[in-house]
Amino acid sequence: MSVPLSQHRTETAFSDHKLPLLHDEAVAEAHRCLFCHDAPCIAACPTAIDIPQFIRMISTGNTRHSARTIFESNILGASCARVCPVEVLCVGACVYNDLDQPPIQIGRLQRFSTDTAIDNDWQFFEAGADTGRHVGLIGGGPASLAAAHELRRHGHACTIYERDEVIGGLNVTGVAPYKLRADAALEEAEWILRIGGINVKTGVEVGRDLQLQELERTHDAVFVGVGLGEDSPLRVPGEDLEGVFGAVEWIKRMKLTTVDLSQVRRCVVVGGGNTAIDAARETRALGVPEVTLVYRGQRAGASGYAHELSAALEAGVQTKWQSVPTAFEGDDHEKPAPRVQRVRCVHLDIRKQPIAGSEFVMDADLVLIAIGQSRLGAMFTALDGMRVEDGRLLTDDDGFTGRRGWYAGGDCRNGGKEVVNAAAEGKRAAVAIDAFLNSAGSARRG
Ligand code: SF4
DSSP states (O other): OOOOOOOOOGGOOOOOOOOOOOOHHHHHHHHHOOTTTHHHHTTTTTTTTOHHHHHHHHHOOOOHHHHHHHHHOOOTTHHHHHHSSSGGGGOOOGGGGGGGSOOOHHHHHHHHHHHHHHHHHHHOOOOOOSSOEEEEEESSSHHHHHHHHHHTTOOOEEEEESSSSSSSHHHHTOOOTOOOOOOHHHHHHHHHHTTSSSEEEOOOOBBBOOOHHHHHHHHHHHEEEOOOOOOOOOOTTTSSSTTTEEEEHHHHHHHHHHOOOOOOOOEEOSSHHHHHHHHHHHHTTTTEEEEEOOSSSSGGGGOOOOHHHHHHHHTOOOTTTTTEEEEEEEOOOOOSSEEEEEEEEBBOOTOBOOOOTTEEEOOOSSSESSOOOOGGGGGGSSSSSSSSETEEEEETOOOOSSSTTTHHHHOHHHHOOOHHHHHHHHHEEEEEEEHHHHHHHHHOOO
């Protein structure tokens, strides 16, 4: 189903930045919960996990029931426990914040229950009675995994088509390893697939190896969960030099293979979003002495989470606000290919226009460009009824695209949000697909 991960992945150098709670710590923290009526923490969770209920179960020693409560709402509850920005979701909404007391550590409690369940291979859900219907899912990330699991509970057969050699999407290839390592993400994916009846075809790129029309002809419904595409280029001279990477591509290499940073003294990361901040924290933690975040806006305008940025600064990451690279330079005589050595930059004014005479040069052996990723909606416009805006697939609230039998969820729909959003959208679309398949006239085409 999936290729084994290398034992020598660079990401194995990282350990958890939040240690898992021990049993007694979890029970003690659970006892602090006020089990609020109309709990604001539930409203803040995109998958609406019954948080007071699962915490109550921990407090009574019923970890199994606690884990089931979580997975009933979010089958990716284990990875979400580690990667969710809880500071701006459930924990940020906890009533303790208004009482000037530490909020309940909901993410760590969720991790306690879900890790226990997966470590013990507890299974909570069975596939429904076979309906004879078959759903194709494009992409093997969190949205498709959530959708496929829900579809199996309704008895529909599923095939996931994943272009990478490994399933799991960004959970495996893109999440900062101090939050979630690839092996843990892959273990979760394989645990989800244990419901059975989900055929996974890795190394298959829809549109290249399998045409959309063929996919439509051979399935009763299709879920699109392709996520986002390649790193967006900066489009300045020298971007093809050795040592200049898209940040998502570099993070993927670091998580799945060995990257050599022994000669890297100075790293420049371009961007102000969460990927840029992650890349900066990761290179710094891997021992690069000087890491500088270059962002075209002011600190307050950076799209990355404030708490993540603060953590990066505490780790020694430096910043150049209101600045942008204008060229990357190496030495042309270098063999076999010139490697980046310098980054030419210019300061920007408040309207993000270059300030004359403000040019400066930074030495750099590694440059990571994190200014966004391409959107993949255009590949579906050949199908009548599919609507795309700014590269995003447009759907209704249930993920219906406008073309009969086609649904979408996750980053390709929302433009790039959290794992928990992908999980919520995948599950919601699966419920809508089930209703579609059960409705009159949805018999298999062809
Ligand atoms: Fe417990 Fe905080 Fe949620 Fe209230 S808001 S139920 S105290 S976690």
